[in-house]
Amino acid sequence: MNFDIKKSLEELEDTIFKPSDFESNLILKCQELMKKKLKDYSVEDLRVMIGQEIGLKYLVPLALDTLMENPFVSGDFYNGDLLTNVLRVDKQFWKxxxxxxxxxxxxxxTVKITINTVLPLLEDYESPS
Incomplete structure (x- = not known):
């Protein structure tokens, strides 16, 4: 990584997240996370910001490091929710x-191998004997 994880997105992008007239919980959360040092981001923080496509050039590498250890790691919703949001990132970013x-x-x-290994076992388990 070619950036300092001791800095916040506001510091790295040299920008201030401007308050909105419409302050939903999500907007307030994103404003808060813009000020948080990247080293302190949780899986849920990564999931939220990547889901909003904010700070991708900084947050996707952190998310990928986490996903390499456990592709099914979860934020606050379900196992694999971080991977789900990473997979939803615009294709232009990946290009x-x-x-x-x-x-x-x-x-x-890795995920495909896991699914292809486990799925037949699940189907066999669920089949009446």
């Missing part, structure tokens, strides 16, 4: 960041 795409493809390969 511009082929090194990150390579890492994502490694994670996807």
């Amino acid at each position: 511009q960041n082929e090194d990150l795409l390579f890492e994502l493809n490694e994670i996807i390969a």
